[in-house]
Amino acid sequence: MQNFKAALTAYNTKNFQKSLDIIDEFKLSNLDAHLLKAASLTALNKSDKAIEIYQFALKNSPKSTPLLENYTGLLCKLGDFISCLNLLNTTATTVSPKLTLNKLEALIKLGHLLEANKLVQLINTPTNLEFRFLWLKIELHEALGELDIIENIINKLPEAQQNNIYISYKRACNLRNMGRFNEALDLLLNIEKKKSTAPEVLYLIGCIYKDLNNNQQCERYLNQCLTIAPYYVPAHESLNKLYYSTKNNKLFLSSYKLVKQKYEPHPVIEHSFISQLIKSDSYESALDVSTNALKLFPNDQAILHAHSVVLGKLNDHEKAFNLLNQLVKKAPHESRYRIDLANYLIMNGDYINAIVQLESALKYDYFNQEVWAYLSTAWRLSANDKYHWLTNYDQYVKVFELKKPKGYSTSGQFFENFTDLLLNLHAHSTQLLDQSVRSGSQTEGHLLFRSNKLINDFKHSMNNCITSYLANLPKDQSHPLCSRNNNAFKVNGSWSVKLGNKGFHANHIHPAGWLSAPSYISLPNELNENDTNKSGWLKLGETCLNLKEREEIARSICPKTGQMIIFPSYIWHGTYPLKSTQPRLTVPCDVMPIL
Structure with missing residues (x-):
């Protein structure tokens, strides 16, 4: 004892x-x-x-x-x-x-x-x-997207608890998500005055200054964050997105180089640096960095995978394929490696082995939208009946009319007002590193979380469409869409896209979704069903693999203002290039089941 x-x-x-x-x-x-x-x-x-x-x-x-x-x-x-x-x-x-x-x-x-x-x-x-219970309640409502409830919970706390640094930080995050940037910034600056130099606080201050279009202060705080936390990857990535969007080529990616000069090598920095080089199409530089990184961290799987991506971009497909094969053997549970390996198999016409890799990935990650997307392609190209079971465009792609919200004499009046709001948000938006948009802009953050009556009215109409879609899905416990349908859902991400002349969406899927649901807010007069060029139309089924004659556009849809098109997030989609001097304005969103 x-x-x-x-x-x-x-x-x-x-x-x-x-x-x-x-x-x-x-x-x-x-x-x-x-x-x-x-x-x-x-x-x-x-x-x-x-x-x-x-x-x-x-x-x-x-x-x-x-x-x-x-x-x-x-x-x-x-x-x-x-x-x-x-x-x-x-x-x-x-x-x-x-x-x-x-x-x-x-x-x-x-x-x-x-x-x-x-x-x-x-x-x-x-x-x-x-x-701890309070914190978990806040996290639950955060996960449910119930930001107003979080604000109510915090407002009812005793003043001493409201002023707790952790609660203040959480509230600032919530206010930022609601688009109440100045209130969030005031809270964070008060935390900073208390001599809190936590990198998370400095990082969030920098991000909110970016929300407020104050690039100078954004840069200052992100650099401050990196001064005290040189390996803080989100700050590196946000800072270099800022430099990229403002076309500051001199400083773009300089934060990585500075850290590599001043501090001990770290695998997360090497991996992030390579990723940013890939996103900016700097493949030769990415090859140099990844080759040197592997000398420092020869067994780091993330760096090995990034190196395989670079090799593929530089058309060294054999080396990339062999490296991915090794990664799959080392980490059979990692879907990413199997997906990339399957891509090569599909491109080489080896659909059977591509299917083997993708179906193996499902054993570990059944609801991975990318796995299902590439599996649909392999099934189609191998004439497998499962392709129709999975995609069934007639069953799973639906067009809805967004109902006029209360308080508006016509739908046109509402969409005109909503258009003005969105165009104002796009005034400071630019094309970023990691978007499917070409010749256009995309807003950042979760658009539908913002506190705004027009947005709330839109959400009400949008939710009615999604509810109707879910109510008509068939029952199928093995289907990646239908098996998770219990008629409860949340919007997991939302943004606005403005396409200009010659603008388009590259073919993509939504890995973070379950349903994808673009709404059409304002469309050019040129968009019409008789257009043989299909300017600005939505196309479904064509992949990002550039399979040429093996590609197939399963369905093309000419959208109309006030419509919402809903389909599974694993279905490939993009748009035909827009030919108009008028913008094409949409609000896409990712929908997830609440389970």
Whole structure:
């Protein structure tokens, strides 16, 4: 007992190694000793060894609440929410506040939002866990897109809690998503005055200055962020997007070069640098950087994959193919590697092996939209009946009329007002690195989260269309679209696109979606059903692989102002080039099921 107290004292005074030494020296092996040893290992960033201790202890004490609390808490910390939830569902026989909160966190992070929402209603937390419960409630409403509820929750908190740095930061994120940029900025600048130099705070300040079109202050804060956190990848990527959009070729990608000169090499920086070079079509430079990065980190899979992409861009397909083959063998669960390998197989006409790779990917990631997109192509080219089962354009592509919102005499009046709002947002938008838009602009952020009556009116009409679409889907528990339909949904992303003369969308799919739903807000007079060139029309089925005579446009649709077209996110789509001096204005969105 005395030895355990000594180990516990060492732990409480943050002498974690001494705590471990005492436990090992005196061979302490009861449950309390196992818990203390695992906690000490966790504090020393030896999580793998801590998990081994928890698993060993679990065999002898499978019903121990403290053991399950600590173990599932560590799994949450490590982001292994699947293991956490499985453990709680199969092992926990008693309920404690900590276990319940661990389960709630796992449900939220895994997107099981309906179950999480039910669980929230049942939770009564002790005082020492109130803050964590508050934080998880905010994260749940964030995941559901219920930003007004988050604002109401925070507004009802005592002033001391509202002024908590973490709550202030969370509220600033929420206000930014709502388009209330100045309020968000005021909160963050107050945090900064409290001498908080957390990179997340400086980064968000920089991003909000970009939202406010203050590029100078945006650049300043992003650079400040990188001064204190040189490996903070989001700041690098945002800063260089700024330089790219403002055509500052002299400074574009300079942040990576500076970090590489001043600090020790880091794989995340190398990978991000290569990715930005690829996006800017600088393939020769990307080859130099990726080749050197592999000398530093020869076993880093992300860098190896980026190198394979560069080789492909430079038409060294054999080397790229061989490298992807190696990656698939090393990491069979990684869908990305199998998708890229399948692309080469499709381009080479080896549809059978492409299907093998893609169907193998589904075993690990069944609802991956890219996997289904390329699988549809391989099935079509191999005359497989599953192509029609998956795509069935007549069944799954639907055109809806957006109903006139209340308070407007005509639909035309509403869409004219909405057009004015969107054009104002596009006034400061530019073509960015990572968009499918060509000769046009795309707004940033989640458009439909903004606090605005016109947007709210549009959302109401849009939601009615989506509800109608879901109500008419067939039942099929093996289908990637139909199997997740329980008539509950949320908009996962939304933006506006303005195409100019000769503008178009390159063929693409929406990896972050379930349904894709572009709405047509303002269209040029030239768009009409008799146009043989199909200027500005939507086309479905043609891939991004440039398969030439093997490509197929399965359906072309001439959209009309006030329409919304809904289809599965895995269906290939793009547009015919626009021939008009008038802009083509749309609001696309990604829709996800609430499960």
